[in-house]
Amino acid sequence: MKSLKIGRFEGYSVHHFKKDLLSGIIVGIVAIPLAMSFAIASGVKPEYGIYTACIAGILISIFGGSKYQIGGPTGAFVPILLGIVLTYGYENLLIAGLMAGIMLCLMGIFKLGSLIKFIPRPVTVGFTAGIAVIIFTGQIANFLGLTNMTRHEYFIANLKEIVMHIGTTNFYSIVTAIICLIFILLTPKVLPKVPGALVGIVVSTLIATFFFSGQVATIATAYGQIPSTLPDFAIPDITLERIQLLIGPAFVIAMLGGIESLLSAVVADGMTNSKHHSNRELVGQGIANIVTPLFGGIPATGAIARTATNIKTGAVSPMSGIIHGVFVLITLLLLAPYASHIPLASMAPVLMVVAWNMSEQKHFAHIVKLKSGDSLVLIITFLLTVFTSLTLAVEVGLVLAVVLFTKRMSEKLVVTKVLPDHALKHEKVQSHVVHQQHDCPQISIYTIEGPLFFGAATTFEQAIAAPTHQSKVLILRMGKVPFMDSTGETYFGSIIRNFKTQGGTILITGLQDEMKAALQHNGLYDEIGEAHFYPHTGEAINEAFRYLDTNRCIGCKHFAFRECQELSQSKEKRDLIVQ
Structure with a gap:
């Protein structure tokens, strides 16, 4: 057979x-x-x-x-x-x-x-x-x-x-x-x-x-x-x-x-x-x-x-x-x-x-x-x-x-404020260098790690909204955000609109392709502006200096960035140095 x-x-x-x-x-x-x-x-x-x-x-x-x-x-x-x-x-x-x-x-x-x-x-x-x-x-x-x-x-x-x-x-x-x-x-x-x-x-x-x-x-x-x-x-x-x-x-x-x-x-x-x-x-x-x-x-x-x-x-x-x-x-x-x-x-x-x-x-x-x-x-x-x-x-x-799963996942979302570490060769941004005497009043940089979903959306908002109300530029490092649900989208959009209403500028770095597609689909990508997305944090920081109120920089002793040494001096001192 x-x-x-x-x-x-x-x-x-x-x-x-x-x-x-x-x-x-x-x-x-x-x-x-x-x-x-x-x-x-x-x-x-x-x-x-x-x-x-x-x-x-x-x-x-x-x-x-x-x-x-x-x-x-x-x-x-x-x-x-x-x-x-x-x-x-x-x-x-x-x-x-x-x-x-x-x-x-x-x-x-x-x-x-x-x-x-x-x-x-x-x-x-x-x-x-x-x-x-x-x-x-x-x-x-x-x-x-x-x-x-x-x-x-x-x-x-x-x-x-x-x-x-x-x-x-x-x-x-x-x-x-x-x-x-x-x-x-x-x-x-x-x-x-x-x-x-x-x-x-x-x-x-x-x-x-x-x-x-x-x-x-x-x-x-x-x-x-x-x-x-x-x-x-x-x-x-x-x-x-x-x-x-x-x-x-x-x-x-x-x-x-x-x-x-x-x-x-x-x-x-x-x-x-x-x-x-x-x-x-x-x-x-x-x-x-x-x-x-x-x-x-x-x-x-x-x-x-x-x-x-x-x-x-x-x-x-x-x-x-x-x-x-x-x-x-x-x-x-x-x-x-x-x-x-x-x-x-x-x-x-x-x-x-x-x-x-x-x-x-x-x-x-x-x-x-x-x-x-x-x-x-x-x-x-x-x-x-x-x-x-x-x-x-x-x-x-x-x-x-x-x-229980939602609780565990919400704990996975970590939002940390960071600044360049001048002690490192490439000045990689770190959270430990941020403290009361070393924190730029105008540029806020946050690293976001984890999913932006309904269980973590409130944590995200509380970590960013209140501390940035005096800032001119908000840089969000989102390379480690895998996805965003509708609740996360709502909170994220609220932060963007509130920050822009008070005259601030949003810059996004390291966005994954899936997240980019999601933001394009829900309209937030256009709302932020295509020009405000950068692959690397360094590029976003360079762009951020364009939006600073340099008068607020005079006399600042935080020196969060290398440029701060010069910006903190009065106009007269800067003119004398140039002469």
Whole structure:
């Protein structure tokens, strides 16, 4: 068979297909228990998780921007989806997922994929750790076998529910859960290539079936038999009222899905030395989330752990993700009746381990130990995720991060008054030579270093406006000003106009091309005058002497410039020297 030469499948051969087949089957085996577990934790039937792993997994591999991405239900969505199910119901969850898919497609079409990377690390670590806590505590009831539990949207309410029903603890459920947990933890050490979750579920299910029959709750007793049929196609009843109601939850799903998928794609890039297409990835995620709800599936995104497994098992193309989806579908058709006997206590340790792995405890501890603004952002995002909602947590986290970034950037702006240092050969301007007895009353020279933006504009104005009100010439050395926003432009323009109103002259030196273009665009370049821009400070100083009031120079003892010695003498003395 000849190699294919079609896009990401260029050079694809039978040998590559064999590698993809193996990795796709292995990832499919890993995905099945996780898909059911995430669905149950999200408040829906386990088969909906399997539908998602199958349909979304195939579509994300076909249309996505990463060769190795494995898509499906993930732990990050659990608290959001559970909240939507409890508040709005399952059918509205499907509509919210479909709307999120449309948003993701639009984000990709308008090339917003690169913007996701600007979400600060403390925010992502904070909400991820918060989600991990919610998932972990959400499985305590199944681990202990508690009965008559009512699920709530918020963390505190669920903890109260556990405490209230602790008396219904089931010894058999605990034993089943512990057996599963032991195999999950030990299998990777003994058989590294065998999925621990699958072994744990199979062994604990067999033990519970033969020794604890009827003593522990199973998928069948809690949710009914898992149907061994293809999912039905149905279009949700979408109305304007529902769209307005669900626009907020849909946006959260879209944002989290975008973040999670692109983070997963970045991890895949690092493992394979490849490069994903971020905007195409968003479109692929969008298509998957538009189609999946039509078959009853829940929102999906890129799964970091499954993507890493895909790469480690030898995947070479998106074909492995497609095979993974097909394998999940075949497994559903053949083994669904057996899956219905899985105890809920066996599913609990799977999600608890997932929660522990996604908590990023090392990164969390490292950022906290920094005791910086990032630490504050992390802790607040984490606490708000756990005790309120992910939506509020991300919003507040981002606002705090922006405020802290603005503060740091404002501190980067340095405005210093300078004069030529006569002790140096080329008389380079320095700030240390400026003092009360050595400061020209008519020529003010300032070095500006850093961005002129809204966070630093006031600092800029205060540093220049008041001290220069008696000056005749203001020289601004702007070679180290990288950019200016509209607020900086306003303050800069105000200083220019006020200084010119009092009869002063503005001279600008060392302006970068980007800044020059910006000043030309906003009209300040013409307002200052093209003749008042100089490449070097020395040229501007020479020009400045043309605008001096020489009468004010008579008797001046500052001697800020070499010319001052002569200018400070009276006209009569200068005439005598000339004679």
